[in-house]
Amino acid sequence: MKGLRVLFSIALVAAIIFVGIYWLRHRPQQIPTPFVTQGRLQIYALDVGQGDSALIITPEGKSVLIDAGPPQAGDEVVAALRKKDVRSLDLAVTTHPHADHIGGMRPVIENFGVKNFLDSGQVYASKEYERMLRAIHEKGIKFIEAKNGMKFDLDSGVKLEVLNPQGAGQWITEVRRGGSVENANSIVLRLSYGNFSMLFTGDAETETEDLMMKSGAPLRAQVLKVGHHGSRYATSARFLDAVAPEAAVISCGADNRYGHPARQTLDRLRKAGVKVYRTDLNGEIAIVADGNTFEIHPDKQPIQVALLSGVRGQVPGVRGQGPGVRGQGSGVRY
Numbered sequence: 001m002k003g004l005r006v007l008f009s010i011a012l013v014a015a016i017i018f019v020g021i022y023w024l025r026h027r028p029q030q031i032p033t034p035f036v037t038q039g040r041l042q043i044y045a046l047d048v049g050q051g052d053s054a055l056i057i058t059p060e061g062k063s064v065l066i067d068a069g070p071p072q073a074g075d076e077v078v079a080a081l082r083k084k085d086v087r088s089l090d091l092a093v094t095t096h097p098h099a100d101h102i103g104g105m106r107p108v109i110e111n112f113g114v115k116n117f118l119d120s121g122q123v124y125a126s127k128e129y130e131r132m133l134r135a136i137h138e139k140g141i142k143f144i145e146a147k148n149g150m151k152f153d154l155d156s157g158v159k160l161e162v163l164n165p166q167g168a169g170q171w172i173t174e175v176r177r178g179g180s181v182e183n184a185n186s187i188v189l190r191l192s193y194g195n196f197s198m199l200f201t202g203d204a205e206t207e208t209e210d211l212m213m214k215s216g217a218p219l220r221a222q223v224l225k226v227g228h229h230g231s232r233y234a235t236s237a238r239f240l241d242a243v244a245p246e247a248a249v250i251s252c253g254a255d256n257r258y259g260h261p262a263r264q265t266l267d268r269l270r271k272a273g274v275k276v277y278r279t280d281l282n283g284e285i286a287i288v289a290d291g292n293t294f295e296i297h298p299d300k301q302p303i304q305v306a307l308l309s310g311v312r313g314q315v316p317g318v319r320g321q322g323p324g325v326r327g328q329g330s331g332v333r334y
């Protein structure tokens with residue numbers, strides 16, 4: 001009897017292993033659903049690990065890169081731009097001088113023509129920042145220091161507006177204990193196209209959010225790029241109420257040592273009814289907009305999400321929307 005039990009146990013384990021291997025080999029592959037980009041505004045939250053990088057492509061093909069991730073992501077950012085047939089950048093932006101935002105910018109400058117460069121203008125002593133500034137100078141790129149109220153008209157009614165920093169030496173100098181002055185003075189941009197808008201917040205702190213709310217900055221946006229990788233010291237409940245986003249994108253690395261995104265931030269987003277996408281879970285995240293409606297297409301989805309069909313919705317004030325995208329790994333239409 002003892003021998004039979006041993007044989008039975010061995011057979012059971014072997015069966016479990018066989019089933020597991022069979023499932024891994026034959027499980028449905030997550031293939032991103034094709035989506036229409038021609039004539040539409042495209043925004044890509046690039047998957048750069050623990051860092052930030054976003055690419056904007058206008059309906060007529062102008063391109064803007066906001067941050068370029070950490071140094072080790074430089075080649076990946078270059079490859080992502082080439083994959084999307086970007087040949088030059090009309091505008092490159094570094095929201096603030098920390099390495100996880102500027103580290104990959106030098107390879108971008110060396111591989112693509114850049115017409116204009118927007119920087120926060122903060123004085124910051126780091127070799128990475130100095131090398132980037134040297135590359136900008138050597139290439140003869142127009143260097144612009146960001147100031148609240150600056151507007152960049154791209155094409156087809158696509159506009160970028162600077163909401164922070166205030167400019168003219170008006171820096172945020174007092175932050176919470178353990179906070180970062182460089183983060184607090186991040187460039188914050190509002191992208192608008194018809195009835196669609198998206199807010200890019202860099203590594204903004206609560207002090208940044210409070211200042212923008214106090215100044216009456218136009219914060220309303222359908223999509224929010226969550227500040228500081230989802231840190232608990234940003235994306236306050238008051239700020240979420242002011243922005244009123246329908247969807248949020250968090251750029252962060254898997255199992256990062258900072259614990260981003262923080263549970264407190266995710267709870268605030270959930271309480272506000274905001275649909276959250278994360279590069280650590282979803283990979284690259286594409287957002288396409290026609291000026292009325294917008295769609296979000298994650299490159300991959302967690303298994304529990306991938307089993308759901310597309311969800312439909314509307315940009316406020318827009319009617320008569322067509323059918324949403326459906327199916328496993330599909331985009332979500334708003």
